Amino acid sequence: MSDLITVSRLCRSFGSFQAVKDVSFKVGRGEIFGYLGANGAGKSTTIRMLCGLLQPTSGSAVVAGADVARDPEGVKRRIGYMSQKFSLYPDLTVFENLDFFGGAYGLSGRALRSRIDEVLDELGLRDRSRSLTSSLPGGARQRVALANALLHNPDVLFLDEPTAGVDPASRRDFIALVRRRVAQGTTAFLTTHYMDEAEYCDRVGLMVAGCLKVLDTPSALKANHVPGALFEVRTARRGDVTAALNAIQGLATIQRIGAGLRVRYDPSPGRDRVAESALAADPDAVVEAAEASLDDVFRAVVDQEAQ
């Protein structure tokens, strides 16, 4: 059995409010699994249950061979967790934080020292080890938190919005580090609301209001869950063009992007028809067919939900 996470009909309520509703999925060894969803969708609640921090209301989950409800301590020994909140001690140095959390995992003496050295090297933190954690820039802090979660060589890594509030370059670096680790056999479960981050995942689950709506590889999601056709219209006169595009049958979504508008039609009227209308409103407009992104998947699924 190579599934490191098996979730079956997992639910969690707070009072009468259902934060997670009947969620089931499996994650295999060496996979990066992404959990995508808006704020309040139930991502953190799911991850907390999987880490043995929160008791499920019903359903079951087995992580690295341990049942989260019956053996949360067994789960904790085998996983690394990076919580959503910044969770290091700011008044301690990087080394002291690692030393403490290593000890919390039962590591001590020479084994702990050498492990700390390894993760410091792995995450490019060697020259930061004597710095106070509070003095580090956001990206480096995130890497220290990751180092913490990796100290005891966990089978599964849970990362709850690990790159929230970090600049895109640091975000890419961070994901690269996680991928490297996963290439060595660790399994990673991460939540995010950054679409570009989700693109790096082997599979992505889309969470809407406590429900896991769709779950597949990013390319399959884009192929199967964005009905119709997508176009990008470059224009300086968004207002006029929007009115013209609105007049075409089948408009599903229209959004402003940097250089103009991104529209989806279902069914597709064809590029020529869209171009014709756009040019009528703005002779300088340029219309191109566009590839579906995870963002489009997300919008399409949420739209479908709203209907």
Place this chain on the structure above:
Amino acid sequence: MTSSTSRPLTPRKVPRFRRFAVRTGAMARKETWHVVRDPSNLFLALGMPVVLIIVFGYGVSFDLDHVPVAIIDQDGTRTSRQVARDLTASGEFDAIADAGEPEDADRLFRRQEAAAAVILPRGMEKSLARGEQVTLQVLVDGSDGGRASSVIGSSAAIVRSASIRAAASGLPRAMVVPIRGRVRTLFNPELRSAVFLVPGLIAYVLAIAAVLLTALTVAREWERGNMEQLFATPVGRLEIVLGKLSPYLAIGLLQALLVLAVGTVVFDVPVRGHMALLAAGTLLFLAGTLSQGLFISVLARNQQVATQAGAISSLLPAVLLSGFLFPIENMPLALQVIASVFPSRYYVELLRGVMLKDAPLAVLWPQLAAMAAFAAVMIVLSTARFGRRIA
């Protein structure tokens, strides 16, 4: 090295107690770093008790000067008037104008018009002339124990010197003056001297400092979001509790040493008994009060609430229910029961026993046992509440 066979680095064969020790040690080390990183707290923790004990210590042992005294002359003779003059000659006592009758002393004390009353009994001159002993009754307001004992001491000395003068002036020499203080029990029937109060002060100062020291440690981690991360590790609640307590126990012992040193050096409080007994008692007392602070912190999860609850829950028992100022035997039963729960009273009893009377372990073991029980219960409660919160 970290292939798909990567195992958690904690080998299963490591004995349980060793893992327990490693995790508790890590917790203690981390807590020590917090203290070291913010030395202002450490200085406060060590400085506050010393300042408190000096302020309070002097407060209870100030020197006498112009203490208002009601001299109730029931004899009204030349001799009695002479004794009355002698009583006020040194300036320590001032006779108040309207002394009234012995029954008025109560009222005078309550209105703070007099701190003591001396009754010169009817027939005093005649008795002295016959060569008989005369007893002067001195009533002292015991609400301020330190002042009351000083008043008693001074009045004894003054009356003795008056008696010698009377002898020299031809009166019979047999004027022995046993002074008896009849004091309203509500305040302080045993007329405790500064020497007697300092051990109480030590307990009081340590109780407050100890509870406040730990009241924040858990609440802070909840507020900063560290607790969730901590709970995601295999660290047990008992390991957290014990790990958090141990560095503060060390600080507490340092506090105790400082305060005891100030008590003995500045206030001349003797230490007649065994240091080992004193150390054991202090350790158990600190374990109890530190755990009390920790328990509050576990319950509150919020630094502000924890500070307030910590201050109240340490101050009230230490001041009111410790026997430091108010004797426990005279309290209503309900208060006596509450007083018997908190370790302050046992520590005060132990300190007085060891410091003033050289009481042996055979006498003080119940106090030690009670403090140990309180500490154990607090640790168990903290641990249990921790467990329930994670849910």
